[in-house]
Amino acid sequence: MQNLLKKIVPLFLISFLFTSCDLIEGIxxxxxxxxxxxxxxxxxxxxxxxxxxxxxx
Incomplete structure (x- = not known):
């Protein structure tokens, strides 16, 4: 369970901190x-x- 949280929490942080426009611009x-x-x-x-x-x- 702890390992799963270590993988999911950064994904949620990235999704909330970066707007979709910034992400698409980088791509x-x-x-x-x-x-x-x-x-x-x-x-x-x-x-x-x-x-x-x-x-x-």
């Missing part, structure tokens, strides 16, 4: 950062592949 900021990283990684891979093909010709 979107993290998502935007990951999205930018993925786009840069894809561009780097494309540039790498193009440079490998242009050296062989």
């Amino acid at each position: 979107f900021k993290a998502g935007m950062g990951v999205g930018i990283f993925i786009v840069i990684a894809i561009i780097a891979v494309i540039v790498f592949i193009i440079s490998r093909f242009s050296k062989k010709s």
